Amino acid sequence: MTDRFREHYGPVALVTGASSGIGLAFAEELAARGFELVLTARRTDRLDALAERLFSSHGVRTTVVGADLGDPGTPTRILEETDGIDIGLVVSNAGFNIKGAFEALDAAAMARMLTVNCHAPMQLAHGLIPRLRARGKGGLLFTASVEGLIGCPYSAAYSATKALVVALGEALWGEMLGTGIDVLTLCPGATDTEATAGMEGLANLQSPAEVARLALDHISEGPTFVPHAHYRAMFEALRARPRREALAGMAEGMRRLAGN
Numbered sequence: 638m639t640d641r642f643r644e645h646y647g648p649v650a651l652v653t654g655a656s657s658g659i660g661l662a663f664a665e666e667l668a669a670r671g672f673e674l675v676l677t678a679r680r681t682d683r684l685d686a687l688a689e690r691l692f693s694s695h696g697v698r699t700t701v702v703g704a705d706l707g708d709p710g711t712p713t714r715i716l717e718e719t720d721g722i723d724i725g726l727v728v729s730n731a732g733f734n735i736k737g738a739f740e741a742l743d744a745a746a747m748a749r750m751l752t753v754n755c756h757a758p759m760q761l762a763h764g765l766i767p768r769l770r771a772r773g774k775g776g777l778l779f780t781a782s783v784e785g786l787i788g789c790p791y792s793a794a795y796s797a798t799k800a801l802v803v804a805l806g807e808a809l810w811g812e813m814l815g816t817g818i819d820v821l822t823l824c825p826g827a828t829d830t831e832a833t834a835g836m837e838g839l840a841n842l843q844s845p846a847e848v849a850r851l852a853l854d855h856i857s858e859g860p861t862f863v864p865h866a867h868y869r870a871m872f873e874a875l876r877a878r879p880r881r882e883a884l885a886g887m888a889e890g891m892r893r894l895a896g897n
């Protein structure tokens with residue numbers, strides 16, 4: 638299984654947002670599967686330490702690319718710096734959330750979130766798909782969220798960024814059919830990472846290691862994948878309800894949680 642997996646998606650995987658959480662777990666899982674890595678994030682000290690650790694434990698080589706994806710020019714620089722590296726798997730994972738009543742969100746932070754969560758995966762996919770096509774095999778994996786599957790009240794801006802990722806990933810899944818390139822849009826529910834640290838009312842937290850392992854195991858079963866059974870059932874049920882009912886129920890639940 639591991640040999641066939643590496644043969645199709647290897648030898649090198651690019652993982653954005655590998656300094657913590659789900660991206661870090663992707664790097665660890667891929668190293669265990671024998672991949673060489675290109676890892677990006679702003680906290681390069683963490684990536685350097687991870688690269689050393691993965692070399693000692695699995696003997697894999699890692700290229701670290703310091704990257705602030707809040708700068709719209711960064712995806713182009715990543716493409717230039719990785720030119721000549723035989724990337725077979727692209728894991729576009731970096732992202733962050735800002736939540737709360739929409740009108741109370743900071744406008745500049747919202748703009749940065751659009752750049753990191755939407756512009757970066759779109760530009761990286763645009764630059765790397767021709768390279769994957771030339772190889773005739775490979776994979777593209779986008780980390781979206783269950784919040785991209787339906788508009789989530791009190792998470793309007795974040796939910797909208799992830800809806801873009803779901804639409805992008807689904808459309809590319811269709812465009813890549815028959816090319817040997819698999820596209821999977823991963824939609825995690827609550828996952829135990831720095832992003833959820835301190836958040837109240839979260840149930841059914843999944844470990845990032847399990848999310849990454851399951852996503853890679855299901856990479857050829859796109860277009861979308863929800864890695865936790867609880868969230869799979871919950872969002873299927875929400876999407877099956879009349880939209881007005883589902884949204885009103887979610888908004889009321891969020892207000893109750895906030896004590897309003």
Ligand SMILES: NC(=O)c1ccc[n+]([C@@H]2O[C@H](COP(=O)([O-])OP(=O)(O)OC[C@H]3O[C@@H](n4cnc5c(N)ncnc54)[C@H](OP(=O)(O)O)[C@@H]3O)[C@@H](O)[C@H]2O)c1
Nearest residue numbers: 654656657658659678679680706731732782827828830832
């Ligand atoms: N945790 C959850 O419950 C959950 C649920 C659904 C979806 N997700 C999605 O999963 C992905 C990973 O999140 P996580 O939960 O693992 O959170 P995390 O532990 O906070 O990790 C986020 C990663 O994204 C990188 N990142 C954030 N802003 C960046 C920027 N401006 N430039 C470059 N890299 C940046 C961070 O690296 P640096 O800070 O070092 O730059 C870090 O490596 C995100 O897309 C998130 O939306 C998470």
